[in-house]
Amino acid sequence: MAVIRRLPKYHRYLGDLLDKDIQRISSKELSDIIGFTASQIRQDLNNFGGFGQQGYGYNVEALFNEIGKILGLDREYNAILIGAGNLGQAIANYSGFRKAGFEIKALFDANPKMIGLKIREFEILDSDDIENFIKNNKIDIAIMCIPKNGAQELANRLVNVGIKGIWNFAPIDLEVPQQVIVENVNLTESLFTLSYLMKEEQ
Incomplete structure (x- = not known):
C-alpha cells in the first residue's frame, strides 16, 4: 500500500519532466528530483514490472503512461x-x-x-x-x-x-x-x- 501512495508523486514529477521535453532519466536523477533513494525508486517500479533499462534509465513518457494506467488514469x-x-x-x-x-x-x-x-x-x-x-x-x-x-x-x-x-x-x-x-x-x-x-x- 505504501508504494501506491508514492505513485502519484512519481506521476506528477514525470509529467513535469515531459513538459520540459526530457525523454529519459536514470533512477539516480529521478532520486535527486523526487527525494526518494534510487534503490527505493527501482524497488517501487519493479513491483509493477521492469520499466527501466540498465545503462539507459527510464523512458519518461512510457513510464508516465504506465504509472497512469496503474493508477487508473487511462479511463474517465x-x-x-x-x-x-x-x-x-x-x-x-x-x-x-x-x-x-x-x-x-x-x-x-x-x-x-x-x-x-x-x-x-x-x-x-x-x-x-x-x-x-x-x-x-x-x-x-x-x-x-x-x-x-x-x-x-x-x-x-x-x-x-x-x-x-x-x-x-x-x-x-x-x-x-x-x-x-x-x-x-x-x-x-x-x-x-x-x-x-x-x-x-x-
Whole structure:
C-alpha cells in the first residue's frame, strides 16, 4: 500500500519532466528530483514490472503512461460534489481534475440559500435529489465536503444507490461495505502533523 501512495508523486514529477521535453532519466536523477533513494525508486517500479533499462534509465513518457494506467488514469470518472461551501467551491473550480479524467457532473448542498446558485457551469442542486441524479447518470465517485454531522448518513445513502468511491473531506472515518473505496482527506490532521514537525525542529 505504501508504494501506491508514492505513485502519484512519481506521476506528477514525470509529467513535469515531459513538459520540459526530457525523454529519459536514470533512477539516480529521478532520486535527486523526487527525494526518494534510487534503490527505493527501482524497488517501487519493479513491483509493477521492469520499466527501466540498465545503462539507459527510464523512458519518461512510457513510464508516465504506465504509472497512469496503474493508477487508473487511462479511463474517465464521473463525480458529484456534495457540500458547496468554501472547500467544495475550491475543488469545483480546480481545473486539474478534468485534465486527469475526473469530471464533476453536479454540485449538491443542503442549504436552501445555496440551491440554485451557480459555481462555474454548475447550478447547485438540492441534496435531496442526490439519489435520483446518481440513478440517472453514470456516477463513479462522490466528493463529500460536508461537516462531520450527517456525513455517515450521507455515506449510507451513497452506498445504497451504488456509489463505489468516496473522496471524504468530512472529519470522520466512514463505515462502508468492503467493496466501497473511501479516501479520507483530513485537513486538520495534516495541519497537526505539520505543527508537530515544526515543534520538533525548534
